[in-house]
Amino acid sequence: SGHIQLPPPQNVTLLSKDFDMILTWIPGEGSPLNVTYTVRYESQERMDKWIKVPHCKNIHSTSCNLTCVLPNFFVKVRARVKAVSGRFQSPWVESQFKNYYLDVELAPPVLYVNVKKNLIHVNASFPLATCVESFSWMYDLNLWDAGSEDKKQYEGIFRKNTVTIDTTALRGNYCFSARSSFKSIYFKHSKFSQPVCVLLNHKG
Numbered sequence: 001s002g003h004i005q006l007p008p009p010q011n012v013t014l015l016s017k018d019f020d021m022i023l024t025w026i027p028g029e030g031s032p033l034n035v036t037y038t039v040r041y042e043s044q045e046r047m048d049k050w051i052k053v054p055h056c057k058n059i060h061s062t063s064c065n066l067t068c069v070l071p072n073f074f075v076k077v078r079a080r081v082k083a084v085s086g087r088f089q090s091p092w093v094e095s096q097f098k099n100y101y102l103d104v105e106l107a108p109p110v111l112y113v114n115v116k117k118n119l120i121h122v123n124a125s126f127p128l129a130t131c132v133e134s135f136s137w138m139y140d141l142n143l144w145d146a147g148s149e150d151k152k153q154y155e156g157i158f159r160k161n162t163v164t165i166d167t168t169a170l171r172g173n174y175c176f177s178a179r180s181s182f183k184s185i186y187f188k189h190s191k192f193s194q195p196v197c198v199l200l201n202h203k204g
Contacts, residue, residue, distance in 0.1 A: 039081045
């Protein structure tokens with residue numbers, strides 16, 4: 001038809017990563033430098049209706065965060081992306097279907113450890129988008145003496161809650177680590193966070 005098409009984006013993937021649902025892709029081979037991308041998504045509630053994503057129209061980046069545009073976290077969605085340059089565009093390329101609630105991948109929480117005289121207060125914060133804050137994310141906390149393999153576990157703590165530990169009997173270097181957890185059909189867990197270690201009741 002004499003209409004030159006741009007190379008389509010490649011490796012188009014809907015990823016659930018660190019509490020977010022993100023569409024990623026790489027430029028098609030031989031794409032011009034000034035190429036931009038436009039993304040739409042479709043929900044299994046309304047098949048054949050591709051919905052625009054205002055913040056992912058004519059963008060230069062090769063990813064689009066869809067988390068807070070999803071109308072329903074319990075229904076499968078997929079997304080598609082096309083390349084645009086001047087008056088030329090590529091065909092749309094579609095991702096696979098994903099369901100945020102079932103497919104969500106968790107990141108380890110960030111731990112805050114507040115040492116008082118005979119107490120430690122520990123709480124965790126999560127890298128959450130505001131639209132998913134109402135979900136019941138939890139964390140599991142491990143505490144151990146730095147020289148030992150024996151870990152004390154605190155499980156299923158809701159994320160707004162602080163764990164208070166009496167340190168009167170603890171002496172030496174103690175470490176904390178936590179993971180995010182979430183119950184959908186079964187429990188999901190993130191990796192454990194990097195340990196945070198504190199010296200307790202040391203003389204001097």
